[in-house]
Amino acid sequence: MSILEKVDKLHHAIAWHGDIPITSRYTAGIAGERFFREIKDHGRFLGTRCEACALTYVPPTMFCERCFAQLDGWVEVASTGTVFTYTVLHLDLDEKPLAEPDILAYVRLDGSDGGLIHRLGEVSPDQVEIGLWVEAVFKPEAEREGSILDIRYFKPCSSRGRCD
């Protein structure tokens, strides 16, 4: 037997198979809990405001990332925003082709300094552009369960001045 010995018979190439049962449970945290409760119960977005830094955080944070002050000023944030950046997906997580491409975007919410990563809907990939004005489409209240998926997707607003 030497260090150059190779496995030259297929039935000698043996791997030991197994799996590790793991289930994780994630909570949203104090600020996240309030953010998702508001989506679930009222279909609106909340943010936290740091007056000293003039920043509005969405999703809300407990602390200002700039000055580290604790934030307890909660403000309602519009459910409209602009596409900051986006990508068009043609493959699913298993790299199988999707029947319809999925559009993912980072939407900066109006009047805030934050935003959400979510799907775009009711729009074709060639119509999407950076700066597109979009609004959140929520699921009906009965179907909402306090998750980011309570938002179906963001869809383009009909005009710059009016969003319904």
Added chain:
Amino acid sequence: MTAGIKEFPGTSLKESDFEEGNVLFTTWTPKAEYAWDAGVAIGRYLAELKEGRIIGVRCRHCRRTVVPPRNFCEWCFRPMDDWIALSDTGTINTFSLCYVTWDMKRVEEPEISAVIDIDGTKPPVGIMHLLGEVEPDDVKIGMKVKAVWKPPEEREGAITDIKYFKPISNI
């Protein structure tokens, strides 16, 4: 270090908080499958078990034969020299009566695990396995035992292809 701390920061949650919907949460179950490459030495060891044989390896320099096979002699750090066919008999080196399962459940009839020095190894080297067809009170260190194999069609190239070792006097 934490002895003096009475109140830890954070929000403590009980199982009931999740069940009653007091807190929002998501669950995730990753698909944590793995395949561990057995390598040249253990790979062949497992393949030979499937054929109903126990094999070891020899280091000519240290004049020793060991099981399970390994690529290097851990005494002299040279590559091992030869594959050696060993017999499926051996001697009980040590044993233990086990009254709990792996997940700590009480069992009435103990499982008897033992280190069995396999005949043909030099100096004697043992593998861990179960003893069967023997009463717990009758097990003795130094007892000669022989492997009881699964039928060939049920073997899958695993150490469990040997069901257990039983005393040779019973044969």
